[in-house]
Amino acid sequence: MSETRRVMKAAVSAAFLVSAGSLPALAQGTAPVPASGTLPGGVAYELRSDPAQPAAAVALWYRAPSSGFGAEPVPAISRLAAATVAASSPITGTPLGALVAGYGGRLSIEAFADSVSVTAVVPPERVAATVRAMTADYFAPVVTDQGLKLAQDDAAESAEFEALVPQDAVEDALGAALFAGGPLHDGTIGTAAGLRAVRIGDVRAFAERAFRPANAILVLTGDAGASALDAVASRAGAPAAGPAAAAEPPVVQRRRNEPEPLRRTAETRGIGLGWAGPPIADEADATAMDFLADALFAPRTGVVAQALGDRRAAATGRFVTFRDPGLFLVTVTGEDAEAARPIVERAVASATHPMPAAAFEAARAAYVYRLLQSMETPADLASVFGWYAVEGDPAYAPAEAGGDNRYFRLARALTPQAVARAAERYLRAPPAVVILAPPAPHAGPSA
Amino acid sequence: MTIRSVALRALAAGALLALAAPAAAAQGTTVSEGGAVRSYVRSDPAATLAGVALFVDAGLDRQDAGRNGIAALVAQTVLETPLDGVPLVDAVERAGGSIAFAVTPEHVRFYLEAPPAALPRVAALAARAFAAPAFDRSALAAARAALGRRIAGEGEDPRSVGLQMLRQAYYAGGSGMPSLGEPGALAQLSADDARAFFARWYVRGDAFVAAVGRTGAATDAAAAALGGALPAGETPGTKVTTRPYGATPRQIVAQRDVGAPYVVVGYAAPALGDPDFPAALVIRAMVESLLGPAVGTGVAPFRTAGVIYGYDAAPAQLAVWVNGGRTEPAVALASLIALMRGAAAQPIPASAVRRYVDAARGEWALETQSLDERAFAVGNAVTQGLSPDVDAAIAAALPRVTGADVARAAKRWFQRFDVALVVPRSTGQHG
Numbered sequence: 001m002s003e004t005r006r007v008m009k010a011a012v013s014a015a016f017l018v019s020a021g022s023l024p025a026l027a028q029g030t031a032p033v034p035a036s037g038t039l040p041g042g043v044a045y046e047l048r049s050d051p052a053q054p055a056a057a058v059a060l061w062y063r064a065p066s067s068g069f070g071a072e073p074v075p076a077i078s079r080l081a082a083a084t085v086a087a088s089s090p091i092t093g094t095p096l097g098a099l100v101a102g103y104g105g106r107l108s109i110e111a112f113a114d115s116v117s118v119t120a121v122v123p124p125e126r127v128a129a130t131v132r133a134m135t136a137d138y139f140a141p142v143v144t145d146q147g148l149k150l151a152q153d154d155a156a157e158s159a160e161f162e163a164l165v166p167q168d169a170v171e172d173a174l175g176a177a178l179f180a181g182g183p184l185h186d187g188t189i190g191t192a193a194g195l196r197a198v199r200i201g202d203v204r205a206f207a208e209r210a211f212r213p214a215n216a217i218l219v220l221t222g223d224a225g226a227s228a229l230d231a232v233a234s235r236a237g238a239p240a241a242g243p244a245a246a247a248e249p250p251v252v253q254r255r256r257n258e259p260e261p262l263r264r265t266a267e268t269r270g271i272g273l274g275w276a277g278p279p280i281a282d283e284a285d286a287t288a289m290d291f292l293a294d295a296l297f298a299p300r301t302g303v304v305a306q307a308l309g310d311r312r313a314a315a316t317g318r319f320v321t322f323r324d325p326g327l328f329l330v331t332v333t334g335e336d337a338e339a340a341r342p343i344v345e346r347a348v349a350s351a352t353h354p355m356p357a358a359a360f361e362a363a364r365a366a367y368v369y370r371l372l373q374s375m376e377t378p379a380d381l382a383s384v385f386g387w388y389a390v391e392g393d394p395a396y397a398p399a400e401a402g403g404d405n406r407y408f409r410l411a412r413a414l415t416p417q418a419v420a421r422a423a424e425r426y427l428r429a430p431p432a433v434v435i436l437a438p439p440a441p442h443a444g445p446s447a
Numbered sequence: 448m449t450i451r452s453v454a455l456r457a458l459a460a461g462a463l464l465a466l467a468a469p470a471a472a473a474q475g476t477t478v479s480e481g482g483a484v485r486s487y488v489r490s491d492p493a494a495t496l497a498g499v500a501l502f503v504d505a506g507l508d509r510q511d512a513g514r515n516g517i518a519a520l521v522a523q524t525v526l527e528t529p530l531d532g533v534p535l536v537d538a539v540e541r542a543g544g545s546i547a548f549a550v551t552p553e554h555v556r557f558y559l560e561a562p563p564a565a566l567p568r569v570a571a572l573a574a575r576a577f578a579a580p581a582f583d584r585s586a587l588a589a590a591r592a593a594l595g596r597r598i599a600g601e602g603e604d605p606r607s608v609g610l611q612m613l614r615q616a617y618y619a620g621g622s623g624m625p626s627l628g629e630p631g632a633l634a635q636l637s638a639d640d641a642r643a644f645f646a647r648w649y650v651r652g653d654a655f656v657a658a659v660g661r662t663g664a665a666t667d668a669a670a671a672a673l674g675g676a677l678p679a680g681e682t683p684g685t686k687v688t689t690r691p692y693g694a695t696p697r698q699i700v701a702q703r704d705v706g707a708p709y710v711v712v713g714y715a716a717p718a719l720g721d722p723d724f725p726a727a728l729v730i731r732a733m734v735e736s737l738l739g740p741a742v743g744t745g746v747a748p749f750r751t752a753g754v755i756y757g758y759d760a761a762p763a764q765l766a767v768w769v770n771g772g773r774t775e776p777a778v779a780l781a782s783l784i785a786l787m788r789g790a791a792a793q794p795i796p797a798s799a800v801r802r803y804v805d806a807a808r809g810e811w812a813l814e815t816q817s818l819d820e821r822a823f824a825v826g827n828a829v830t831q832g833l834s835p836d837v838d839a840a841i842a843a844a845l846p847r848v849t850g851a852d853v854a855r856a857a858k859r860w861f862q863r864f865d866v867a868l869v870v871p872r873s874t875g876q877h878g
Binding site (some may be wrong): 050051052053054055079082083084086087095097098099101102103105106107109116118122123126147150151154155157158161162173174209222267298300301311334344362363365366368369375376377403 | 494748811
C-alpha cells in the first residue's frame with residue numbers, strides 16, 4: 001500500500017508539467033535508430049516501419065490490471081480510464097478522440113486482463129502530431145467530468161453488448177473459474193451499472209498510476225519513421241524516482257482449485273473450459289499451444305468443427321500468451337452446447353496423441369497462414385508488438401522481421417510428438433469449468 | 448498467441464460493409480501483358496503475404512431477372528468444388544492460404560492469399576476448380592448453405608439491410624440485386640442454371656488479375672495459372688443503369704430483428720473517375736463530422752452515424768446511416784438535409800474546407816491497409832476504365848478541393864435521395 005501511495009504522489013506532482021519535443025534528438029544522428037529501446041523519459045518503444053503502407057499505427061500499451069490496483073476490484077476500470085482520458089479536454093486543447101477523428105483516423109481502446117492499449121491509425125503525415133498528443137494526454141492525464149460521462153456511456157453500452165455475445169461472456173467468466181483473485185479472475189467486461197458507478201477520483205487515480213511514462217510502451221508501425229520518436233512528450237521538472245520511475249510489476253495470479261464448475265447467471269448461455277498453460281518464457285511450449293488451438297478449433301477444417309458437424313453448437317478455442325501462466329480457453333455455445341461439450345472434450349483429449357504426419361503438415365501450413373494474415377495492417381502489427389512487450393518477451397513477437405523470426409522458427413520446428421507432449425503437460429488435467437445460464441423465469445402466481 | 452479483446456471483437460462483428468471497399472497507396476502499379484490475362488502488380492516488399500485477385504466479368508449485371516443470386520451461387524460452387532475429395536476452400540486452407548470471393552455489379556472477384564512459397568500451390572488448386580467446377584447436387588447444396596450463412600450474417604446488420612434496399616431502388620436490372628442473392632431465390636436455381644452461367648461468363652474476355660503484397664515469381668505464376676484456367680472467349684460490354692432519384696424521396700421500410708431503428712439515406716454519387724469524386728469524399732467527411740459524436744472515446748461498440756460510399760460501381764451511390772438507438776433519427780435526417788442544402792447554396796468557409804479535407808485525406812489513406820483492400824482498389828479502378836493508380840491521384844487531388852467544388856458537388860449529387868427505414872419487428876410498422 002505504501003508503495004502505491006508513493007507512485008501516485010510522484011505521478012500527480014508531475015502531471016501538471018508536460019512539454020513536448022524535449023527529448024534528445026534520438027533520430028537526428030547518422031546511426032540508425034534501433035527498432036526497440038527506451039527513451040530518456042523511461043518510455044519503452046517498438047518501431048517497425050513499412051513505407052509501402054498507406055497508414056500508420058501509433059499505440060500506447062500499459063501493464064495495468066483491468067480491475068484496478070486497489071484491494072477492491074473495480075471491474076473494467078482500465079478501459080474506462082483510458083476512454084475517459086481520450087474524451088477529456090486536455091490543457092493543450094482538443095481531446096485525443098476528436099483529434100484523431102479530425103485526421104480521418106481511427107482510435108480504439110482495448111482492455112485485457114493485465115494490460116490496456118490505446119491505438120490510433122492515422123495517415124503518415126499525422127504520425128508525429130498523434131504521438132505528441134497521445135503521449136502528452138496519457139503521460140499527464142486530464143480527467144474531466146464530461147470526459148468521464150462520455151466514457152461511461154460508451155463503456156456501459158459496450159458492456160451490455162459484450163454480455164450478450166456468448167463467446168465473450170463465457171471467456172470473461174472463465175477467469176473466475178481458473179483464478180481465485182488477480183487480474184485474470186476479474187474479467188474485462190464489467191457491468192453497465194458498475195461502470196456508471198465508478199467515481200472520478202478512482203478513474204483519476206488509476207490513470208495517474210497506470211499511464212506513467214515509465215509504464216508505457218509506445219509502438220509505431222506502418223508508414224511511421226523514427227523521427228516520430230522525437231515527438232514523444234516528456235514531463236518537465238525532476239525526473240520520476242523510486243517506484244514511479246519503474247514499470248508496473250506483473251501481478252501474481254492466485255489459482256482457484258475448485259473441482260466443481262462455476263455456475264453464473266448471465267444474459268446468455270454457454271460453457272467454458274479453461275486450462276493453465278505454459279508461461280510466455282516457455283516459448284517452445286507456448287508455440288505448440290498456439291498451433292494446437294488452431295488445429296483443434298479452426299472454423300471449417302479444425303478437429304472440433306469436423307467432429308461437431310451440423311450440430312447447433314459452436315466451439316472456439318485459443319491459447320492466450322500471458323506472462324504466467326498462459327491460458328487455453330475453450331467456449332461451447334449454441335442450442336446444443338451441452339450435448340457438444342463431451343465431443344469438444346474428447347477432441348481436446350485426443351491432442352495428447354501425435355497427429356498423423358500429413359494432417360500435421362496441413363494444419364501447420366494453415367496455422368502459419370492465419371497467423372501471418374492476422375498481422376497485415378499497421379494496427380494488427382502494433383497489437384502484436386504491444387502484447388508481447390507488455391507480457392515481457394518482445395523478441396518472441398511473431399511479427400518480428402516478417403515471417404522469419406524466433407516465433408516462426410519455433411513453429412517450423414514443431415513436430416507431432418512435441419505438440420502431443422505439450423498437450424500432455426497442460427491439457428491432461430481436468431479443466432476449470434464455467435457454466436453460464438440466464439436466470440430462470442419467475443413462476444406465475446398459482447391459481 | 449491470440450490477441451483479442453472483447454472490444455475488438457464486438458466492433459468486428461458489426462464491421463462496416465465490405466461493399467464500399469477501398470483505395471489509396473503511394474507507389475505505382477505495373478502492368479504485365481505476358482500471361483493469359485493482363486496482370487496489375489502493386490508490390491509491398493515488407494509484406495509477408497502475397498495476394499492475387501482474379502476479376503471475372505460475371506458480376507451482378509450478368510444476372511437476368513429470374514436468376515437472382517446466380518453470380519454468387521456459381522462463385523461459391525467453385526469454392527465448394529471437391530479436389531481429391533476436399534472442397535477447394537478447405538484444400539487451399541490446408542495448403543497454407545485462403546480463397547474468398549465478392550460479387551460486385553460488374554465482376555466477381557476471387558481473392559487468393561498465401562505466403563509466397565505457398566501461393567503457386569494454392570493457385571494451382573484454384574485453377575483446377577476453375578477448369579472443372581462441380582455443379583452437382585452436393586456442391587450446390589454446400590454452396591447454398593454457405594451463402595445462407597453469409598446472407599444471415601449480413602441480415603443482422605441493419606446498415607447492410609438498409610443499404611441493400613437503397614441499392615435495389617437505385618440500380619436497375621441485376622446490378623440492384625443482393626450481391627449474395629436471397630435464400631428463396633437460390634433454392635430455385637438449378638445445376639443447369641449454374642452450368643450455363645459459368646460457361647457463358649467465366650471466360651478470359653475482360654478478365655484480369657491484380658497482384659499485391661510480396662509480389663514476384665510466385666504471384667506471376669499464380670496469375671498465369673488462374674488466367675490460364677479460364678477458356679478463351681469474349682463478353683459483351685454492359686452499362687450499369689439506374690433509376691433517377693425523384694423530387695420526392697422514395698421511402699422504403701423493412702422490419703428486422705434489430706435492437707434499434709436505423710435510417711439509411713441514399714444518394715446518387717460521383718463515380719471514382721468523376722471530377723466531383725474528391726469533393727464527394729470531403730462531403731463524406733463533413734457528414735460524418737456533423738452526425739458523429741464530437742468526441743470519440745475509442746470504446747463505443749456502435750457508432751451514431753456513418754457513411755458508406757459505394758464506389759464499386761459507376762454510377763456510384765453514397766449512403767448515410769443513422770443509428771436510432773443513439774440519436775433521434777428525425778433530427779439527424781433534418782440535419783443531413785439542411786447540411787446538404789447549405790453546402791450547395793454557398794461555399795463553406797475555407798477554414799472548414801481545410802478541416803474536412805484533412806479528415807477526407809486520412810480516411811482515404813486508411814481504406815487500403817489490407818492486401819485484399821489494395822487488390823480491390825487496383826481492380827475497381829481498372830474495371831471503371833481508370834489508371835490502376837487512380838487512388839494516388841485522388842489523394843493528390845484532395846488538398847486542392849475548394850468550397851466551390853464542394854458546393855458544386857453538393858448541388859449536383861446530394862439534393863435528391865431515397866430513405867430506407869429498418870425498424871425492429873416489435874414496433875408494429877409495416878414494410
